[in-house]
Amino acid sequence: MSQKTPRNFFKPLAIGAPEPMRDLPVKIERMIHFVPPHLDKVRAKVPDMAPKVDVILANLEDAIPADAKDAARAGAIEMANMYDWQGKGTGFWSRVNPLNSPWFQDDVSELVLKAGHQLDVIMLPKVEGPWDIHFADQYVAQLEAKAGLTRPILFHAILETAQGMSLVEEIALASPRMQGISLGPADLAADRKMKTTRVGGGHPFYRVLEDPHADGSERASVQQDLWHYTIARMVDACRMAGINAFYGPFGDISDLDACEQQFRNAFLLGCAGAWSLHPNQIDIAKRVFSPDPDEVKFARRILEAMPDGTGVAMLDGKMQDDATWKQAKVIADLADLVAAKDPDLAAAYNN
Ligand SMILES: CC(C)(COP(=O)(O)OP(=O)(O)OC[C@H]1O[C@@H](n2cnc3c(N)ncnc32)[C@H](O)[C@@H]1OP(=O)(O)O)[C@@H](O)C(=O)NCCC(=O)NCCSC(=O)C[C@](C)(O)C(=O)O
Numbered sequence: 001m002s003q004k005t006p007r008n009f010f011k012p013l014a015i016g017a018p019e020p021m022r023d024l025p026v027k028i029e030r031m032i033h034f035v036p037p038h039l040d041k042v043r044a045k046v047p048d049m050a051p052k053v054d055v056i057l058a059n060l061e062d063a064i065p066a067d068a069k070d071a072a073r074a075g076a077i078e079m080a081n082m083y084d085w086q087g088k089g090t091g092f093w094s095r096v097n098p099l100n101s102p103w104f105q106d107d108v109s110e111l112v113l114k115a116g117h118q119l120d121v122i123m124l125p126k127v128e129g130p131w132d133i134h135f136a137d138q139y140v141a142q143l144e145a146k147a148g149l150t151r152p153i154l155f156h157a158i159l160e161t162a163q164g165m166s167l168v169e170e171i172a173l174a175s176p177r178m179q180g181i182s183l184g185p186a187d188l189a190a191d192r193k194m195k196t197t198r199v200g201g202g203h204p205f206y207r208v209l210e211d212p213h214a215d216g217s218e219r220a221s222v223q224q225d226l227w228h229y230t231i232a233r234m235v236d237a238c239r240m241a242g243i244n245a246f247y248g249p250f251g252d253i254s255d256l257d258a259c260e261q262q263f264r265n266a267f268l269l270g271c272a273g274a275w276s277l278h279p280n281q282i283d284i285a286k287r288v289f290s291p292d293p294d295e296v297k298f299a300r301r302i303l304e305a306m307p308d309g310t311g312v313a314m315l316d317g318k319m320q321d322d323a324t325w326k327q328a329k330v331i332a333d334l335a336d337l338v339a340a341k342d343p344d345l346a347a348a349y350n351n
């Protein structure tokens with residue numbers, strides 16, 4: 001497989017385009033909050049919502065009707081100027097239409113040329129392979145040069161096709177712009193021909209049955225996680241590439257408990273955040289993707305017990321060593337980031 005040389009991997013893909021980042025900005029992205037930019041009433045909420053979330057995403061793709069694509073794009077550009085994104089630290093992203101759609105070129109060119117200074121991340125849907133990232137990479141570089149941007153716009157891919165799943169490692173490694181990957185459970189289920197119309201979460205048919213009982217009594221069965229393999233492989237691909245994995249949408253807006261459970265499964269498997277489709281999912285993502293205060297305190301005890309990160313120590317009967325020190329570092333560093341943005345959690349982590 002042809003690979004760029006390490007030195008060429010970080011070369012700008014257009015004369016005048018900003019230098020690609022060698023290290024990603026360290027941010028908390030516990031929830032990526034989706035906004036339909038064509039709805040005036042919802043768009044008007046952005047200045048009030050922005051301080052309360054980690055990322056606001058102007059959605060131009062699915063859930064935006066074909067006859068509202070131009071209005072959504074114009075709304076996204078308006079959103080770019082509704083808040084001090086770069087100054088106040090809330091991420092401003094946009095999900096553009098698929099690369100083969102009639103809207104992709106206008107989405108990307110107008111966003112970069114008219115909102116590139118405020119835009120942090122372009123979310124690319126239905127990514128089939130590294131070639132999609134390569135194409136978008138050079139196209140955006142050309143536009144960045146034209147717009148005179150000094151900071152590169154990053155990419156976030158959605159994992160929502162069977163081919164994309166089979167190439168997820170190559171997608172994660174395809175460009176210095178890659179910032180993360182989200183699971184897209186609806187399109188991926190359709191492409192895999194999974195027999196579910198749900199957007200994330202479990203399914204009552206997906207279970208394991210215990211062995212038959214001699215007395216013929218009823219056999220217990222337990223529902224299993226449909227998304228375990230997919231999320232775990234996405235996490236491995238992302239962490240191998242030094243980027244973050246995210247759980248995508250949970251579609252059953254009315255079922256807050258199942259949403260929390262799906263987010264919690266993803267958090268435990270290594271995801272950095274999830275999408276919030278509705279205001280009632282924002283606090284769930286905040287609660288789940290912020291480290292638990294007791295876990296933070298225990299993690300800090302591990303770091304204190306082994307200041308240089310090597311050796312062995314016993315804490316509350318649990319063996320700690322170089323590996324658990326690294327696990328503790330992940331939790332403690334995340335807690336510091338969350339505390340900087342969230343005074344309530346800062347107090348919980350330090351009392
Ligand atoms: C589901 C919907 C229609 C219910 O919208 P609603 O208005 O019927 O809900 P509501 O409960 O009546 O709304 C209560 C209040 O919240 C507001 N509100 C409602 N939503 C939002 C929001 N997002 N942000 C900010 N405010 C919101 C709404 O305007 C209302 O305000 P009000 O009290 O002042 O009247 C609405 O929440 C919505 O459109 N959410 C975004 C859906 C979306 O973006 N879907 C696409 C992403 S998932 C996907 O693409 C799949 C994937 C990855 O591709 C793949 O797996 O393949």
Ligand SMILES: [Mg+2]
Nearest residue numbers: 062160184187
């Ligand atoms: Mg989709």
